[in-house]
Amino acid sequence: MDFHVIQQALPEMVTQLLGFLIVFFILKKFAFGSILGVIDARRKKIEDEFQGIERTKRELGDLETEYKRRLARIEDEARQKIQEAAEIGKTLAKEVQENAVQDAKKMVDRAKTEIANDLAQAKLVLRNEIIELSGLMTEKIIKHKLDSKEHERLVDQFIKEMERV
Amino acid sequence: MKQVEHAYPEVMNWIQLMARATAPSPFSDFLFQWEEVIFSGIVIMLISVFAIAVSRKIKFIPGRGQAFLELLISGLDDIVTSVIGSRGRTYTPFVGSLFIYIFVSNLFGLVPLQNSTMGFLTTVAPIAFCVFLYVQWIGITKNGILGYLHHLCGSPRDIFGWLVAPLMFPLHVLGEFIKPLALSFRLYGNIMAGHVLLAVFMGMGIQMLKPLHVPVGLPIHFPFIFLELLIGIIQAFVFSLLSTIYIAMMLPHEEYQHENHAVGTTHG
Numbered sequence: 001m002d003f004h005v006i007q008q009a010l011p012e013m014v015t016q017l018l019g020f021l022i023v024f025f026i027l028k029k030f031a032f033g034s035i036l037g038v039i040d041a042r043r044k045k046i047e048d049e050f051q052g053i054e055r056t057k058r059e060l061g062d063l064e065t066e067y068k069r070r071l072a073r074i075e076d077e078a079r080q081k082i083q084e085a086a087e088i089g090k091t092l093a094k095e096v097q098e099n100a101v102q103d104a105k106k107m108v109d110r111a112k113t114e115i116a117n118d119l120a121q122a123k124l125v126l127r128n129e130i131i132e133l134s135g136l137m138t139e140k141i142i143k144h145k146l147d148s149k150e151h152e153r154l155v156d157q158f159i160k161e162m163e164r165v
Numbered sequence: 166m167k168q169v170e171h172a173y174p175e176v177m178n179w180i181q182l183m184a185r186a187t188a189p190s191p192f193s194d195f196l197f198q199w200e201e202v203i204f205s206g207i208v209i210m211l212i213s214v215f216a217i218a219v220s221r222k223i224k225f226i227p228g229r230g231q232a233f234l235e236l237l238i239s240g241l242d243d244i245v246t247s248v249i250g251s252r253g254r255t256y257t258p259f260v261g262s263l264f265i266y267i268f269v270s271n272l273f274g275l276v277p278l279q280n281s282t283m284g285f286l287t288t289v290a291p292i293a294f295c296v297f298l299y300v301q302w303i304g305i306t307k308n309g310i311l312g313y314l315h316h317l318c319g320s321p322r323d324i325f326g327w328l329v330a331p332l333m334f335p336l337h338v339l340g341e342f343i344k345p346l347a348l349s350f351r352l353y354g355n356i357m358a359g360h361v362l363l364a365v366f367m368g369m370g371i372q373m374l375k376p377l378h379v380p381v382g383l384p385i386h387f388p389f390i391f392l393e394l395l396i397g398i399i400q401a402f403v404f405s406l407l408s409t410i411y412i413a414m415m416l417p418h419e420e421y422q423h424e425n426h427a428v429g430t431t432h433g
Contacts, residue, residue: 009287012202016282017291019205023266026213028258030220035231035238036257038223045225 131155174364178280201282208270249413256412259299264405271356271397275390284356286349293345296408304415344411348404355400359393
């Protein structure tokens with residue numbers, strides 16, 4: 001082995017060794033440390049986001065189930081309320097019908113009463129007019145005037161006879 | 166003084182051109198002496214400037230430079246952690262630096278008038294020596310002195326293991342020294358051979374047009390540039406992977422096996 005050649009090459013080899021060490025320290029400080037850190041951070045962020053998506057999916061699934069359950073309950077309640085409203089409607093209609101019948105009956109009764117009253121009133125007016133007319137006619141016939149008491153007595157008698165007839 | 170001419174044909178680079186133009190002079194001697202170091206310095210500067218420039222603009226959503234660096238570094242990290250286990254990330258910067266330095270040097274050698282310093286033993290041997298020192302340091306710090314010696318004895322567990330330990334110890338020590346030699350000669354041989362191949366074919370191309378008295382040659386060497394590109398990537402990868410395996414072999418066996426089993430289970 002030619003140690004002279006090795007001795008000559010030794011400074012160059014040591015320099016090359018130092019050169020590689022410089023590359024190593026620069027790459028370790030500026031490239032590997034920061035780049036691997038960024039890659040790890042990104043990987044963690046992606047993992048976290050995927051976990052978040054999975055969690056959100058699960059929550060959405062739970063919410064969907066809950067909302068379906070609530071919808072079913074609301075539909076049941078709505079159906080029940082519609083049935084109740086229909087029942088109430090029927091009852092109200094019946095009440096309205098009954099009230100209407102009663103009102104109509106009352107109106108008929110009132111009308112009958114009014115007719116009876118009007119009839120009695122008319123009868124009374126008619127009697128008075130007949131009395132007056134008959135008085136006038138009698139005066140004309142017998143040429144003298146009857147006193148009022150006699151006149152009323154005769155009319156009443158006449159009316160009674162007429163009613164009897 | 167250093168030999169001016171190498172024993173094998175090589176493609177001229179700008180330092181050699183400058184040295185020959187100024188020879189004989191102390192400046193040309195300096196250039197010949199420190200040719201590889203100057204090229205290594207350029208490569209180191211390129212890597213450092215790129216790394217520092219990218220690291221100053223690191224964002225959560227990466228730009229082109231950061232995306233490229235992230236792709237490279239995450240790929241290297243995957244390789245190291247797949248060999249060593251999840252705790253292998255500690256060694257990613259070292260192994261990654263080896264890969265990037267060798268890879269960029271090899272690429273740089275393909276640029277006209279430049280040279281790859283990995284074709285010189287004076288560059289490759291110190292890097293392999295650095296790997297050797299790092300691996301031994303890991304062995305001592307992770308196993309302890311006794312654990313390290315136990316490892317060098319072949320990690321004997323039974324009476325037969327202890328009986329052959331005196332034989333295993335020198336073999337393992339020799340193996341540890343052979344590892345950096347194998348690393349350096351493999352890389353040096355491949356890259357140097359590539360340079361020689363390019364130089365030979367370039368010379369042939371020039372010789373083919375020499376009768377025409379034109380100052381150019383036929384570029385018949387161009388297919389080998391792609392071959393060199395491939396070899397440069399492969400050799401950088403092989404060097405880094407073997408270094409990773411050496412580190413993994415030096416780690417405490419239980420930890421390494423447990424980690425590897427865990428990684429295998431996870432991947433499975």
